[in-house]
Amino acid sequence: MIYFDLLIKEFINLRKSIGVVIVLFLVPIFLIAVMGFAFQDNETVYQIGFVNLDDPNSDLNDGILTSLKNVSAFEVIEYETEEEAINNVKNSSISGCLVLPKGFDKSHEDGEADAKLIVDNSHNVSSSVIEGIIGRFFEQFNTRIMSVFAAEMVYQELEMGDDPNEAIEIAKDYVIHVERSPIEIVKEYIAPISNENSMSGFNQTTCGMTAMFILFLCILWGSSNIIDEKITGTMSRLVLSPIHIGTILAAKLTYIGILSFFQFLIFFGIGHYVFDVPVGNVTTLIILNIVFIMQASSLGLLVSIIAKTRISAIGFSFFVIMLLSPLGGLWFPLEIIPKVMQTIASFLPTGAFMLAIENTILKGASLVSISHQLLVIVVYFILTFGISLKIGVLGKASA
């Protein structure tokens, strides 16, 4: 039947379009695996700092540290100074820090001890989780301490021969009328530009969408544009001319880069002036985006060199975009995913971009403080552009 011949023809054609096969089957398998792994949150362990500025030999301080270490959601790292711990919170290597100030043990005996909890509230998911866990932790601790205090009270006020019921009354009276918990938590936030600004919600969406659109324009549209020139043969004419191949590629990347830069301006322009998305350090923000755009368009160039047809270029592009987007935290905040994936993200151009842009808009980071992430992105740029130059724009066959 003709119908089947027509149908079979489609599959025969598909044989040569590896890109389509990748989009149809590999991307879904990959995406569901990444998303499943990312949201499988039960194994999340928060690294939390502990600084004891008080007597190191105190039973109480020691008990707090031991109990804290027993909390399964925490991995406790001890620091000598508060400053060191705060710096680590600031650069996100730990999620929060508990400080026992000098004289902590002494003031607890008067029922007036304050423990300091320092968290980075720009990561508002992890900071609220930590606040919750620490809160509950000290609630339990307070209950234990209060029962000791109540017993002490009974011991002081009760005389031999009194009615034992009175002991209960005394204890009740103490517990009801006590003005504060023996240990209270004083929260301190790593100050972002404004307290209500955090990476969740609209700010995350704006940064993520900007990165997504840059990827789409640079990789998908950019590679199709170059493939078109290869197919029509105009690229051969360019290569035949005396122009250096580097100049041809640089002009191509600049063109795609300029279009992408306008996309960035649109997202952040509207985001900032209409919806109050912070921009932090504007210079850093612009340079970061330019570097990211250069990297993405160079990736598009590489795709166009590897792919032979337009349809496989589209396939490869989708694959790369769908790989880099979830792994780099474009669709959800990186802080909510497992530590392993956060580490992977920091070595991907998208992940490095998200980490850097977050620091830039929320904390006004300077170029120096995001230099690590910039370096990751630049390395990808050099690699992709270098490989493209080496292979040559017309593919392996060309000189």
Next chain:
Amino acid sequence: MGKDLLSIKNLVKTFQGNKVLNGLSFKVNHSEILGVLGPNGAGKSTTFSIVTGLLRSDRGQVEFEGYSISSHLKKYKKSIGVVPQEISLYTNMTIYENLTFFGKIYGVRGKQLKEKVDELIESIHLIDKRNSYIGQLSGGMKRRVNIAAALIHDPKLIIMDEPTVGIDPQSRSLIWDLILRLREEGKSVIITSHYVDEIERLSDRVLIFNNGEVVAKGTVDSLIHENCNHKKYIVEFYEIDQQLLNRIKQLEDVETIEVEENMVKITSTEDNKVIENILKLSSQQKVEIKNIDFKKTSLEDVFFYYTGRGLGN
């Protein structure tokens, strides 16, 4: 300046174990049109890719005016113009914009560029279409622009891979005029085509490629005379006679014989002796002859002789 404009020696190229060029050598003189004939897959386009610097050969040399092209690549690229087999133009740009752009990438600028572009648009008879987009032109018009795009920088050598494939006779004769004019200006042209009449008409010399080698070369006349001195006769009878046919077959001078209904096609090296004998035989047998046709050997026959294949597909 050496005697040869371009000299190609011993090109070898292998694609995935498949030897496409097999020690191919030839030369191009100053102001000549060199026609290249060869069956599909003979290696014509591959040779052109190597000669233009798009592809690297496994072995062999390409020398332009006595120097190796790889040592003076930039200068060489400016000296050649390439007309690709397919239309290679920006469809969303006009004729004028395309030609101007291709001039600029060769470093032609300003007044000189403007004049050259105007001159070329005139010579391809597209003045009234100069601001039309390539996408809106007919196939023949696109072909003409495709050629013009290779000429803006005044190259000394123009390489044309099937420049007239699939176009109307008018566009073709226009392109022929253009090619002949290039020779008058002192330029050299290498051209491939599957139309023998085109090669026969334009070329000063002809190369025949087969299996990645040059199997014959020379002027059209010398190729015909040196290599194929057979004559082809077609004798048409009113009613063919089996007995007569057998006797014709036994004639000494008959090389090959082919029978088609009442027609007998004969090739022979001897000039008119065969025909004399046939006339004698038929009058003896009393078989009447309707017509006798004599066919001169053509370039196409030479081509067939060397490649064992017909031209075209």
